[in-house]
Amino acid sequence: MLEDSKIIALFFARAEEAIAALAEKYGAACGGIARNILKNSLDAEECVNDAYLAAWNTIPPQNPNPLKTYLFRIVRNLSIAKYHANTAGKRNSNYDVALEELEDCLAASGTVEQALDAKELSRQINRFLAGLDEESQMLFVRRYWYADGIPDLAARFQISGNNVSVRLSRLREKLRRHLRKEGYSL
């Protein structure tokens, strides 16, 4: 597989092999992210292809480093947008379940809207993550950014599903305490 810098060079040269190289290297992971959110293989494939197109349209002028994160973020955003377009009122994906967990955690008093905007909340989550050990950081990110299901997390982290659930619950409680300590009225 090509190094990221060589794939980027193909994009800059407007060589269509860039898409094939991107798909070969990151296609499986992109598909996993999209399927976690969409729970539909065809929609997931469409989002991944749209992400390749978006990469094609934005590189150049963008020169993302790391390429992987840039691409994954596009896939995630497109998948979330498609999910909302497809499923008004129907909620059943890993993404929904993960989001509801955080919603329950953060919106306990129903005042998140008044207390935080997305940028501030993101800043606080990043500060919260910085204070965690690496494994907890990764567990949080895999659950809430990649929308991994509990069985997938158990396999990835080599712990039981019950252990995953307990650790996530503790992390959400820590996050709630972190926000409260920072002066947010939750």
Added chain:
Amino acid sequence: MTQTARIISDAITDIAPEYIEKAADYTGTRGAVRVRRRKWLIAAALVAALLLAGFTFAPVIVRMLNGRTVEWDEDHLFSSGPAADLAEVRDGRVYFTRDNTDITAYCSENTYFRYDFQDEQGISHVILVGGEIDAVGWTEILYFQDGRRLSHAHLATEGEDPAWYVAGVAAADEDYGYVPPDIAGRDSYEFQVTPEIVEN
């Protein structure tokens, strides 16, 4: 979607890229730092015979999930029969051949699929499948009740063991309480395993 959910979703989307990058291939720390285990590798589709003079343990004949038969007693270890692939790649997906499960999401350079099974003799079998789509490999490890361990690996590598394999084997060893001879201090197990391999 509520306003709260939208705020949270947007905030999570903007988690710092370094965490996203690191999490992409993260596989936990349980097998991260381990002593390298001595393992007994039997090449696929070959007959392997190994003289083990001086050992004392009950003879056993065991059928591995990959189809090979292993006869093991205090004088020799004999493994025969072709090994069936425990993983297949079809249409860009990875399948565990025992039950045709799609395990693509579990397999990467650093992550693996794991299947545990105990046979009627009480021998525990652990199957690990990992690697990127163009380098999928698998291994079957047998943990015997007397502490012995036997493995058969089919790895798509010519150099060092893949990261998924190292992590997976270490985790399985820990789960089954396997203590390698050099740590256990069992002098009788201290020998170089050099199977005599004869082509069928």
